[in-house]
Amino acid sequence: MIELQEGVLPEVNQRHPYAIVAITKHGVQLGRKLQQSFSQGDLYYMGKFEHGDEEQKHIQMFTGTVRLLLPTLFKQYKGLILIISLGAVVRMIAPILKDKKTDPGVVVIDDRGENVISVLSGHLGGANELTYEVAAAMGANPIITTASDVQKTIPVDLFGSRFGWVWDSEDKLTPVSASVVNEEHVAIVQETGERDWWMRDTPMPEQIKVYPSTQAAIEAKPHATLLITDRIIEPEEEVLLENGVIYRPKSVVLGMGCNRSTSIEEIEQVIDETLAELKLSKKSVKALCTIDLKKDEQCFIDITQKYDWEFITYTPDELNEIKFPSPSETVFKFTGAYGVSEPAAMRYAKVETLVLPKKKSGNATISVARRPF
Missing domain, CATH: 3.40.50.11220 (Rossmann fold)
Incomplete structure (x- = not known):
């Protein structure tokens, strides 16, 4: 206080x-x-x-x-x-x-x-x-009451803030903002995230161009780049970041289960290793989802608080409504649900497929889904 x-x-x-x-x-x-x-x-x-x-x-x-x-x-x-x-x-x-x-x-x-x-x-x-x-x-x-208003372009440091997007790094915010303000060639590549980010009543400035891929943007040789993705960038794409900012939309959903009293350290290690394998950014995680039997599981509470993720739990009936890859009679016997990590991730993301089906790791299971936009 x-x-x-x-x-x-x-x-x-x-x-x-x-x-x-x-x-x-x-x-x-x-x-x-x-x-x-x-x-x-x-x-x-x-x-x-x-x-x-x-x-x-x-x-x-x-x-x-x-x-x-x-x-x-x-x-x-x-x-x-x-x-x-x-x-x-x-x-x-x-x-x-x-x-x-x-x-x-x-x-x-x-x-x-x-x-x-x-x-x-x-x-x-x-x-x-x-x-x-x-x-x-x-x-x-x-x-807005100023007579000349603003340039009606993209505010680099605020881009996507209303959707919860975060920067990977703020190192290039100032030079990229300068490129936008000075009407230099700026490339936008969007791989995921909300699409209705242009909110002006006028067309986007012609020097700001949207490209379908990082490769197309590289070939165009822009002065600056705004890259909207949940992926870990490949070495050959890093040329775009010499004067570029990566924005991380909240697109990744984790479905998880664990044995009682699993430590936060183990849970975080499982998450980090899984996201690294999938080449997905931890900054793009939106929620961790599980069964309501785990609503008081301290490791889940702690990890979601640490990273400001949503912590969502579902009843067995809600999980059983989802058609998912690996239903298990054994899991049903103990929980009343035929699965936890897979249907929890799919239900939250509102998808019918998973980026990663259930993977067992130590005391935890994890599945990963991606939100469609």
């Missing part, structure tokens, strides 16, 4: 570039929902609205007036998303404004989540682009 006091700058745990702040009951609900759909935000709200899962969800609570929290957030974050009335925000940030070249972008959301308003540093601070992305994540109205 962060205790806010006059004259004392609080310490916060920054994990992402943007801070989401709420101070009302409805605002907290909006903030919690936004945190799940906007991958680049750290959530802060008042301790009196505690839900009990804040540590698990990396939510930071505070006591005292939010005015005392904002100076620290202003210094540490690239942008602030404030679920606070516009008038109150203007009064609170006025004393800490310095320069449009250094002030973070500030976005305000109303308490009903209907409008997202760009308030400060619309261009240089990126508030206009942030407004569009947050509004898209919430299904709200983006409100």
